[in-house]
Amino acid sequence: MDNSNKFVSGLLLVWDVITLSLTFLLSISLFKENSFQVMDWLVFFGLTTLWFVIVLSRKLYLSDMGQDVSSRIVNFLKSCIILIVLFGLTYLIFTFPPNFRNAVIAFSIGFPLLGVTTNFIIISLINRWGNNGNRHKDVLVTGMGNMVNQVNHYFNGHPNLGYNIKGFVKYSEKSTDNDAQYVSDISHIGDYMNENHVDEIIVALPIKCSKKIKSILKTADYHGARVRFIPDYKEVLGEDYKVIRHGKIDMINARQMPLDNxxxxxxxxxxxxxxxxxxxxxxxxxxxxxxxxxxxxxxxxxxxxxxxxxxxxxxxxxxxxxxxxxxxxxxxxxxxxxxxxxxxxxxxxxxxxxxxxxxxxxxxxxxxxxxxxxxxxxxxxxxxxxxxxxxxxxxxxxxxxxxxxxxxxxxxxxxxxxxxxxxxxxxxxxxxxxxxxxxxxxxxxxxxxxxxxxxxx
Known part of the structure; x- marks a missing residue:
């Protein structure tokens, strides 16, 4: 189980315990005439302990969080039913005060209903968070020159940005100076993507300055004038693009759309x-x-x-x-x-x-x-x-x-x-x-x- 699954499992466990606690305490407060007594707290800790035993035996929080939502909810409901059945048997076998009956019924109905509702909400929020760019993106890098290595080092050094670089794509026969292993070349990149999931392709190509541009830069530096260089991105990318800056690296988001905002x-x-x-x-x-x-x-x-x-x-x-x-x-x-x-x-x-x-x-x-x-x-x-x-x-x-x-x-x-x-x-x-x-x-x-x-x- 990876770290994200551990976090989600821990969150669901804590939330289910909170739900169980609230349902039980509300059931006692609303449906039991007397105020809280020592036996009520003993029953509460017994239910909590029993819940931990049930969910551990059913591996409710150890399964992959990427499974179907229905599987998670069904497993939760089955765990609830086991808990309620055992709670009901305990109530029938042992002697409880007469006014405890309504509280048992309220808890038996309330915990599954509230639990399913809160589980739906929690799983919905988790899925929505994961589906909106907060998961790792599988990325290929291609290009020439030192910029390719800069891209690799930058994103590997900043894992919080969510870029998982799967490897390099050889741009030309001269592309042999990269630190990562090549997984394909330009001619066969489609074959690689047929077999492997790729979210983005980063193309890192240096803009080769001609002698005239170098001459302009030299003259401007001599006279203390600033130079602003406007690359002709429209010729390749059309109108819909956006320049995004990551650290010291400029990235162009081709085909920029309103929902990218x-x-x-x-x-x-x-x-x-x-x-x-x-x-x-x-x-x-x-x-x-x-x-x-x-x-x-x-x-x-x-x-x-x-x-x-x-x-x-x-x-x-x-x-x-x-x-x-x-x-x-x-x-x-x-x-x-x-x-x-x-x-x-x-x-x-x-x-x-x-x-x-x-x-x-x-x-x-x-x-x-x-x-x-x-x-x-x-x-x-x-x-x-x-x-x-x-x-x-x-x-x-x-x-x-x-x-x-x-x-x-x-x-x-x-x-x-x-x-x-x-x-x-x-x-x-x-x-x-x-x-x-x-x-x-x-x-x-x-x-x-x-x-x-x-x-x-």
């Missing part, structure tokens, strides 16, 4: 958090009704959780209501018009995109955004990557429940080149022109727009 990203994160929290709260009764209807309509689970590709090309599981008799877990078979697998309830859910509503849980946990490019299956993602130029740019940020492409009618099938191009162009336009008001407009059009549901089946 920390304030803009923070505003979007706050909006996602608030919107998804309210949505889950108000939609909970509807979710219960839909779950019952799905169960009555056909056999199988209520939810369908396929793997989709998210930010930085990382896979995650999305929450959806099951709308088919059988689901394609391999992620290859696309839904067809009048697909015989779609259930009666499923037709209604898909028509109005109600099956997508559980994805507010993905937003709550920081895996998705309310608005953004729709997440695709791995198989479809690979098709797009080969067929559409610069397609993977849409993975710079989180995918969304709805998006600019969807409200403009480009949802559903992606069988033709035009359908693929149009979906990507709309996604890219959204990323390049993001604003909070644009997000609100897209949400409005998702609910009331005519084009949004025209191609749903």
């Amino acid at each position: 920390k304030l803009s990203n923070f505003i979007k994160e706050c909006f996602d958090w608030c919107f998804s929290s309210l949505a889950l709260l108000f939609l909970a009764p509807l979710f219960l009704i839909i779950a019952i209807l799905i169960k009555m309509d056909s056999t199988g689970p209520v939810f369908y959780c396929p793997v989709r590709i998210g930010k930085a090309g990382r896979p995650f599981r999305v929450f959806k209501f099951r709308t088919m008799v059988t689901n394609d877990n391999a992620g290859i078979s696309s839904t067809q018009f009048n697909d015989p697998r779609i259930t009666r309830v499923g037709k209604i859910l898909r028509k109005y995109s109600i099956d997508e509503l559980p994805q507010f849980a993905n937003v709550f946990f920081g895996e998705m955004s309310v608005v953004g490019p729709r997440p695709h299956r791995s198989y479809l993602n690979q098709q797009f990557q080969k067929a559409v130029d610069k397609y993977m740019v849409r993975h710079y940020f989180k995918p969304g429940i709805t998006g600019w492409a969807q409200v403009n009618g480009w949802r559903g099938p992606t069988e033709t080149q035009e359908q693929k191009q149009q979906r990507f162009r709309h996604d890219l336009w959204y990323l390049e022109n993001w604003s909070l008001w644009l997000d609100i407009r897209i949400i409005w059009l998702t609910i009331f727009g005519k084009k949004t549901h025209s191609k749903a089946f």
Whole structure:
């Protein structure tokens, strides 16, 4: 278990103990007539000790925090049930005051409910923190000259910046003076990235001063004049770039977008958090009704959780209501018009995109955004990557429940080149022109727009 997992495990352990303590103390205060007595404190310390024994035996805090959220919650609930059963047996076997019964019932109900709620919130905050640049970025470095070594030494010496340099890419045959081992060369960098995850590529190239520039610098120095050099970045990078300074190293962020701004990203994160929290709260009764209807309509689970590709090309599981008799877990078979697998309830859910509503849980946990490019299956993602130029740019940020492409009618099938191009162009336009008001407009059009549901089946 690495340091980040140890921190998260420790945080969850402390929080669960606090939750247990608050629930027990409140149960005694509200449902037991007499004030705290010695026996109450003995029961409290006994429950706390029993909780430690249960969670250690079930390895609740030793598992990988990168596991599915559902696995963590289920394991927590099982631990709660074991604790409550043992507590109930102790109450039945030994003699307790009559007024202690209500406190036992209150604790048995309150601890699982409060515990699940707080666990959802804590895991959501942890995932949101990790999904917004606060994890290590896997980086390749390429270039020529001493600047390559400077980049390597600087980021290795400042691990708090989150750059994990995986190795050098040989820029030319002359590139033999670096301290790190080469993992590829320019010609085969794509092959390396097919097998290894890479978040960023740092290109460190010196600007070779011509004799004329050196002459100007010499004359300016002689006369005490300042020189400001303007490199022509636009010729290579276009209009969208930003110069960022790390120590004494200037880095150019190619394809700078609005959400690269920390304030803009923070505003979007706050909006996602608030919107998804309210949505889950108000939609909970509807979710219960839909779950019952799905169960009555056909056999199988209520939810369908396929793997989709998210930010930085990382896979995650999305929450959806099951709308088919059988689901394609391999992620290859696309839904067809009048697909015989779609259930009666499923037709209604898909028509109005109600099956997508559980994805507010993905937003709550920081895996998705309310608005953004729709997440695709791995198989479809690979098709797009080969067929559409610069397609993977849409993975710079989180995918969304709805998006600019969807409200403009480009949802559903992606069988033709035009359908693929149009979906990507709309996604890219959204990323390049993001604003909070644009997000609100897209949400409005998702609910009331005519084009949004025209191609749903």
